[in-house]
Structures are given as structure tokens and as C-alpha cells.
Amino acid sequence: MINLFWADECGLPANDRGLAYGDGLFETIRMEGVRGALLARHLERMSRDAGRLGIAVSRNELKEVCAKAAERFSGRYQDGWVLKLLLTRGAGGRGYRSEVGMRPNLLVSGAVLPPPVSPLGVAVDLSRVALTVHPLFVGIKSLNRLEQVMASREINDSLFEVVMSNHEGHLVEGTRTNLILKIPDGWITPPKSSLAVAGVMRQWVLDSLHERGESIVERPLTMADVLDPGCRGLFLLNSVQGVVPVREFAGHHLPVDSGLATICNLLETLE
Amino acid sequence: MINLFWADECGLPANDRGLAYGDGLFETIRMEGVRGALLARHLERMSRDAGRLGIAVSRNELKEVCAKAAERFSGRYQDGWVLKLLLTRGAGGRGYRSEVGMRPNLLVSGAVLPPPVSPLGVAVDLSRVALTVHPLFVGIKSLNRLEQVMASREINDSLFEVVMSNHEGHLVEGTRTNLILKIPDGWITPPKSSLAVAGVMRQWVLDSLHERGESIVERPLTMADVLDPGCRGLFLLNSVQGVVPVREFAGHHLPVDSGLATICNLLETLE
Numbered sequence: 245m246i247n248l249f250w251a252d253e254c255g256l257p258a259n260d261r262g263l264a265y266g267d268g269l270f271e272t273i274r275m276e277g278v279r280g281a282l283l284a285r286h287l288e289r290m291s292r293d294a295g296r297l298g299i300a301v302s303r304n305e306l307k308e309v310c311a312k313a314a315e316r317f318s319g320r321y322q323d324g325w326v327l328k329l330l331l332t333r334g335a336g337g338r339g340y341r342s343e344v345g346m347r348p349n350l351l352v353s354g355a356v357l358p359p360p361v362s363p364l365g366v367a368v369d370l371s372r373v374a375l376t377v378h379p380l381f382v383g384i385k386s387l388n389r390l391e392q393v394m395a396s397r398e399i400n401d402s403l404f405e406v407v408m409s410n411h412e413g414h415l416v417e418g419t420r421t422n423l424i425l426k427i428p429d430g431w432i433t434p435p436k437s438s439l440a441v442a443g444v445m446r447q448w449v450l451d452s453l454h455e456r457g458e459s460i461v462e463r464p465l466t467m468a469d470v471l472d473p474g475c476r477g478l479f480l481l482n483s484v485q486g487v488v489p490v491r492e493f494a495g496h497h498l499p500v501d502s503g504l505a506t507i508c509n510l511l512e513t514l515e
Numbered sequence: 516m517i518n519l520f521w522a523d524e525c526g527l528p529a530n531d532r533g534l535a536y537g538d539g540l541f542e543t544i545r546m547e548g549v550r551g552a553l554l555a556r557h558l559e560r561m562s563r564d565a566g567r568l569g570i571a572v573s574r575n576e577l578k579e580v581c582a583k584a585a586e587r588f589s590g591r592y593q594d595g596w597v598l599k600l601l602l603t604r605g606a607g608g609r610g611y612r613s614e615v616g617m618r619p620n621l622l623v624s625g626a627v628l629p630p631p632v633s634p635l636g637v638a639v640d641l642s643r644v645a646l647t648v649h650p651l652f653v654g655i656k657s658l659n660r661l662e663q664v665m666a667s668r669e670i671n672d673s674l675f676e677v678v679m680s681n682h683e684g685h686l687v688e689g690t691r692t693n694l695i696l697k698i699p700d701g702w703i704t705p706p707k708s709s710l711a712v713a714g715v716m717r718q719w720v721l722d723s724l725h726e727r728g729e730s731i732v733e734r735p736l737t738m739a740d741v742l743d744p745g746c747r748g749l750f751l752l753n754s755v756q757g758v759v760p761v762r763e764f765a766g767h768h769l770p771v772d773s774g775l776a777t778i779c780n781l782l783e784t785l786e
Contacts, residue, residue, distance in 0.1 A: 251530065255525075258520070260526065263658070265664050342668070373651060374651075376647050376649050387534070387536065389537060390536065390538060393611050
């Protein structure tokens, strides 16, 4: 059982472990009225990754909360909005040590959609903040996001995103987006094992391409891949903004292809 | 200017960035009545490290808050207590991006002291959770502490602490303590550049030993150093519990020496 908090009513208790240590995780879901895009995948990821951290929450509990949230918030927004679920291990414990049988806290909020992205593509740059991924937390959208916060300080108004590299110099992901590159005979995307956040949108795009019989290679991505004349387009994937083509990367112009956004239209996944 | 919140009255706003991303840092200070141990060093560290994250707070502001907190909380505890300052970048922003000129939030709480530690020493074990330290955040007691949380789940009632190693296999620090090893001709402690949290107690102990003319080497510490017959004692350093001698490390008995705890008595630093 979880404790449910509505962010428009109150925050979490002062001794919540999410605040104290980032001891929790979150999801942001693109909503249209009462329906959510890739909703089942979001709930699946949150309950699975909570389990990896030892936070007990069931997919069904989360599903019920989403239904209540849709009722509560949908009338406040015209058309689309964003549902955020923030789950923590709960309040208290002795320092870093949690207590057995702690009851998780779930903070639920609604927000306006970010401004729409031009189909002509966006400009991105390389981040100077290196991305480190702890083996225990690979792919988990946890509340420990200080690297992304610091990297996002490099985003100015002419940039949509910055792309972070790991210590091997591989391009891994943006602060809030995963990457996929189109090449003549298929697609390249950084391996799941290298990701700080393994996006729900990313996995859905991979599954969709796979179903269409496209060839996808999961391997480290380099700047040389992006600047290769064979590159047919670089895309940012995000479960609120969908497929975002990149037209300019660190000052280099890239080909823009609207095909992927057409095939993988987030709004066709509303549940 | 900061917004001040008393944890016994309310928590932080639901959209605080400390909760959302661990975008902040904290200090825990050993108090005795209205006086704080190593108080100036705690305030110096918090204001300096906040500056590294781009959070604007002055040492003087913090000092004034501590005086108010001492007045507010000291009467509630017999003898010693713990003052916690939790500083965040503030509330809001667009996703990971913060806004310019954000006003930081400071959450202040008082707590009872943890149980006293036996002068005969404590038992510790090696953690299976590796410690990763991002170059940008070396030494900062930030709110991104999921590694320490997961490591502390290995602490059972017969253990005081677990010691975390980095990917090179060096012993770096405990979940809430720094390490110093006594050898025949001086002391060894892991280098500051390798630390997740550069403890205030650690620095004071180093300064005190230095003043006494003792030889201190900052270099990577290994299990071989600890098990070496020349080892005269391993100590955990923590600014609430002071100097804690280790009598047993991963099943190995170590010599216990009460000298360091006598030289570096935390309660002699009350300000």
C-alpha cells in the first residue's frame, strides 16, 4: 500500500526520503484528456524499477492512481497535459538506512505541455558534463538527477537539448531524451546497459521498428557516426514530446527526416 | 535570500527541486544546547559547495538560521542533539532546467542523537555497492545519495557501517563516514579527490594531526593496508559521532586505539 499525495494540495512530509536522499523514482506521462500515451509501459517500468530499489508498489496500484489523476486533472487542461508520478521509499528511517516495511509515498501532479517542437528539427549541442551510470541504477529514472540538472544549465534558448557522453567518449543520451541514429541499412542506438534512463519512448520506438522488420544495432554511438556522410538523421526520443529530429548538432547540419515521427506517433498510443 | 522552512511545521513545496532531482545539499551538525560542533566548518562547506552547484547562499545567512534553530530546538532535547540543514535550489523551473535568480529553500530540522558508540570499537563490513564519484560533485554532500542508501541496506544490527570501494577496488569511505588508518609512522587517508563526501570531521582531524606534527599521507587505501601487520588502527570519522575506532573489519580483528578519539574530541569544538 502507498500513501497518495496530490501535489496541488500539499507536498511530501518534511522527512521524506525522496527529498533527503533522492530515494525514489518518477515517470512523466503524455496525457490527452483522460488517456495516457504508452501508459502501460510507464506503469510497468515504474513498478519494475521500484522493485530494483526495494520499494514495494504494484502496477495495479499505480494504474488506479492514474485513473483518479486523469479524472482530477484532465478538466484543467485544454487538450494535452503531462501527468507526473513521483514515488519515494517513504518517510523516516535512521539516516540512509530505511526501515523494514516502509510505506512508499506517491506524489501526483499535472502540468501543461512544453511548447511544441518544430517538425523541421531542433538544435542540440554536446554537454561538457560527463554522464556516469552506476551499475545498480542502469536505466532507472531515479530522483538522483544532479548530472542532468548541471548539464541542462548549458541549454540556452537556441538549444533544445544537450547530449551527454560517458567517460569513454560515447554519446549516451540527452538530459531528458534518448538517441537513435538512422543509417542507410537501419538504425543505431546506444545499448540499454549504458543508459542512465532507459526511456519508455525509446523502447516503444525500438519495438515498432523491429515489428516493421527494420535492422537495429545497439552499440556505442560516437560523434563520427553522427557526422558520417551515411547518417540519414539523428532523433531524440522523449515520452512527452515523442520523436524529435535533430537538424543541427554541435554546429553541424544534419539531414532531417520526418519518417520516424510519422511511424512512431506518440498520440497513437493513447490508452 | 533564502526561503526558510521549519521541518516541525511543514515540508518543502511539492515542486521543490530537491525532491524532484536531488538538486541540493545538506549538513548534519552535532549540537550541545545552543552550541554546534565544528559549526563554522559546516557553514563554510555548505556555502562553498552550494556555490559549486550554482545555488546562491551566504555563510552569514546560514549562520543566522543556525542561531534561530538553536533557540527553537535546544530546549526539546536533553544534552546533545542533531541539527540538519537541507538546502535546495528552490521550487519550479522547466524540467531539469532551473530559472535564473531562483530563491533557494532551506529546510531545518532537529533530531535526537544516534545511540552512543562503544569506545571498544565497532564492526564494519565491505559493501557490495560500488562507489562512483562524478568529477563535478567530488566531496559534495548533495541530495543524490542513492548509492549510500542501497549500501546501507547491507548494514545489519551487528554492523555499525559498511565501507564502499570504487571501481579500482580502493576503500573510499563508509556510507556516512570517512576513513583514516594509523600506521607506525603516521596516518593514511583516501585522497579528497576520490571522495563522494569530504567530511567536515575528516578535515578537522587532518588539520589537528597536522598541527601536532604528525605525518599524513593522502593516497588510495586498500584492504592490504588495513590487514597489514603494521596497521595500528582504522577509524571512522563522522561529524555527529566523532572518531569511531573499528575493532572488526570484514571478519578481521583490528587493533583498537583510543588515542585519536582523545586528541580529536568533537565536543571540544563546540562554538
